[in-house]
Amino acid sequence: MSDLLTQAFLVAFLVGAIAAGVPLALAAIGETIGEQSGVLNLGIEGTMLLGGYVAFVSTLSTGSFAWGMLAGTLTGAITSVVFLLLTVWLGLNQVVIGLAVTLAGSGLTSVLYTLNYGESSPRLGTDAPLAIPLLSDIPVVGPALFSQPVYFYIALGLAVIVAWALAHTQWGLRLRAAGQKPSALDAAGGSVLRIRSSTVLLSGAFSGLGGSYLALISTGAFTPFMTQGLGYIAIVVTMLARGRIVWVVVASLAYGFFVALGTALQLTTFNIPTDVIKMLPFITVMLALVLFARRSYNPPALGEPYVRGVR
Amino acid sequence: MNASPPGWLATFTRALVPLVCSLVAGAVILALMGKNPFVFYGDIVFYGIAQNGWQKSLSLMAPLTLMALGLIVVFRGKLWNLGYDGQFLLGAALVAGVGPVISEAVPFWLALPLLCLLGAAVGAAWALVPAVLKARFGTNEIITTLMMSFIGIGIANLLVRGVFQDPGVIVPQTRVLPIESMLPYIPGTRIHVGLIVALAAAAVLYLALTKSSFGLRLDVYGENPRAAAHAGIHTGGVIVVVFLLSGALFGLAAGIDITGQWGYMRANWNPSYGAAILPFVFLARLNPLGALPLVAFYSVLATGGTVAAQESDLSVDFLMVIIALILVFMTLIELWGSRRQAGASYLPPALMKALRVGSRQEDAR
């Protein structure tokens, strides 16, 4: 087993962990923004797939990863417009509409992929990594963390920006009020609908970006149902992180670590079935819920449409 | 829910309009993808009903009906059991895994009921953890049932790839239940008796929900959990019973589907009956008998759709899109309907209620 712990192996391990963790982190950041403002979006799974599919098609036809990422992100935002109109504006049931978005996203991408690429199953190349001078020369950590595609750094930057915005902007403050007690925000002259609209759009964009990252960077291809419940894991991560972006990132990378560990262990005599690896995040959450069941993980107004005057 | 229904015609319209709307929207999507929607829908009707299609559709109706009943029970209590996949597949894996063993060990007439009960017991057991968490601590059951579902799916696949795997074949799947040990056909047809079990279950559940103290307790809990607690209804008990019943119905669906239709289970098999039938349960306004025609409709759609999709070179997953459309149109129609009931004003129903009753303050939590 010791011969496995070569530099090359460790680098591959870390790269694998990041490839699995970043799409999750992006989706979970989006979900965090939404949930903190009181919107429970069960549609991220479908949004990620739609984003990933459009990103894949765009990159395939333009040859540009940048266009793919942009197109995927936009697709996520557009998908969330549907969710936004139906739940935030019309006050329809968030769970039902969320499930519908996930069903539609999964079904539509599967149908379109089979229709257009079912036989060729094309793959994308890899995006050229951006090596950061000096830092990328550090053994193991360097090539793993500082020689990543540019989108990795963008994702990290976005996480920092969101964390900062939640803590320091007026928008961040009003967002929390919308999730905690929308009537208070309304009485203070803020608009619950406007805040929630912004959060749902952003949340959709982040899910789309996460799906794009998964397809373009982590996998290099699109396959139907490729998220395999990642959207739901994002909801889980959101709950565990309780609105703290730092914890969202930490939990997502921990998930990536376990996925990479599972892949690595398959090379050894310890053959852990992939089924077990897939179950791990869900088992973690169930354990957390059983152990800390008394603690509230959600904002009080989560999932409740806001109607002025009805409390 | 059952107090003064809005009239049969309105109920019927409300169920029908979303279906028509989503089929039309589906047709537009088909046309956009360069497929002829008339051919596609024509194929669905043809393959779903004509020749042997109706027998296949009715066989599919057996597990779908039981899934629908499992959903109706929890939704009546305004509880969300979204763990249908895990509860179903875990039940299916165990029934398929021990099926051949049991059918060799005990006589035929005992083996099948035992297997179906096993499925029900497994499904119920898998629903227990979310139920207890909800009952004791109020933990959000949407999240817990989803989590347990993914874990259940994982364990089911582990079992099929592990202890239950048929060593005789390369594909990871369980041993096949011999055809003579499976559920018998209804005489004169190729439809297994599971359908009769499912229809009987629907009738029993209908009576239990509308004519018994259990049904009333569940309705009161669903409408206002605090009123239920105030009235001395053991709310924790209601939650646990309802989840167990729901899980058992999902598990029974699995037992019947395996022993009646398939005879074995393959790894990663997931027919997603629960998600597919979910919108129809709402369209039926959570009425077990009202759900039957809608389940029949979907059975035809699914049976015919599978073949029709192949004929049109489409993925079967197109049905998921139709289901999603039904969900969206259903909620939209619901909204439109309640607005109309509320009168000409744009006031949402909850506000109307608050006004009519008189006191907002008493509504304060």
Added chain:
Amino acid sequence: MTWKPTACAGDSLGFMPENQPVLRLVGITKAFPGIVANDEVSLDVMSGSIHCLLGENGAGKSTLISILSGMQRPDRGTIELRGRAETISSPSAAIGMGIGVVYQHSTLVPALTILENLMLGNSGKLLQDRTGALRRFEELSSLLGIDLDPRMRASALGVGQQQQVEIAKALWKDSRILILDEPTSLLPPSLVDALLASILNLASRGISVILVTHKLDEALSVADAVTVLRRGRVALSLSADKLLEKGVVSAEERILGAMFGERESVEPETSAEPKASEPKASEPKASEPKSSEATRAGRQETTRRVEQTARIVLEVRDVETAPPGSGRMAHGDAPLAGISLTIRSGELLGISGIEGNGQKTLAEVIAGQRAISSGSILHNGSEISDSGVAMRQADGVRYVTDDRLGEGIAGDQSVAINLVLKKIGRPPMWRRGITRKAEIERGARVLVREHDIRTPSIDARAATLSGGNIQKLLLARELDGMPSVVVFNKPTYGLDHNTVLRVRREMSEFVAAGGAAILISSDLGELAQMSQRIHVMDAGRIVGTVDGAETAPDEIVARIGAIIAGVHAAGGHAAGFRATGDQS
């Protein structure tokens, strides 16, 4: 006094001649389906004056406030601010026009700090301006006499402190018009005085105040002008000077006359309850007890000395409950910290105290809705603390909840079902779990008739009934089958005058027939009139007892007030309004 008027406060609003109304409402009309909540309401508010808005429940006060605050728009009529016609389209528009509102229900976000709650009102900024907010908080603190750490979470505030922060929030954007919707309903007497002083202080600095209240003495002690609404219309509008010309008593009589009108003389037994009279009863209490002769009669009937030899029906011994915050049934009420009490047959025991000091917890403990952590509860001598709600209900321990819509009824179920809600599964309405509809309906018809529940039919959805009829339904359910002890939690709160009388009469009759009753009420007058003994609760304990049979009603009220004030003066938990420097 360190407060300096902020630079923009006076300047931006320009010169204001003395006798010009700051706010003028002309012909405001607002109708909801079936109800005209405001009917041609006109009103002038003078600069720097205190204008009191009075009226019974459903008179239209709350609707008028929600129109002024931008929550609702009038169907007709104009609003003029400083001589200019304005449309108040949203709460933020109202704030922009310098109208600040202190709502009846808290609008603070518990999870946020005081400063964050106040900063919510900063619009049009990208970043949170903590420095600026702290400065503004200091200004308002000295103006209002607030002594609080702005980093404290709103959830940790006492009632009085909450009220202070709410006022600071309303004044945050230099509001020149301050609207207070029933600000004193949750405050103990000592804090009420401080609040009124604070309001006078604000008015002396040129802020115009609209004070919505139902308490005549409060209104008359601070008002420059008084407007009374009845059934959506202005029934009286006068300056305080005019009103008080002939003394306080005559002023009160005029106001009461305007509030109740001809209904004053109607006998409760024969009067039809007009449904339109309670469109949305957001204001507590229908009337002052002194307004009716009928209630005096009720007092004579109930307030007899209970024989000390009478049988003890219920005994609560050293009961404590776990702190709230666990479980779904949690509410904001204080846990019990060692309560003991006894009630005898034929006795009505009053429970008083500031809301949130464990009264509701006590009621739920007796009803069996809430578990106790130590102590015991004896009913007719036998321990019942282990039996659940259903068993106690069957044994004759009943609870008329204050949260009538929230937990009292299942609104979508029929009136008939709601009448048997606490007996589901019991014979003869159920046999072996099977529903017997005829039995349920038979019982329902009797109860609907006996308790005069006005409903189109016993199959009507319970939620369609008016507030008063829902309360009658609850009384019918809980008093059915001669219970031995009944807890009445705020049984007359938010009801119209006639239903109040009816509820009090039913309580009296129950006690006269040998029942034991516990009456929890925030209406001291009601307690004084109905009870033989009154326990005063604070922080989950009984801190004092007043003998209701021996003492005159006015004195009872004073003594309860003194007990509560005493507890708080001695460093009670709900520190409140500090008197400001220059109250007049």
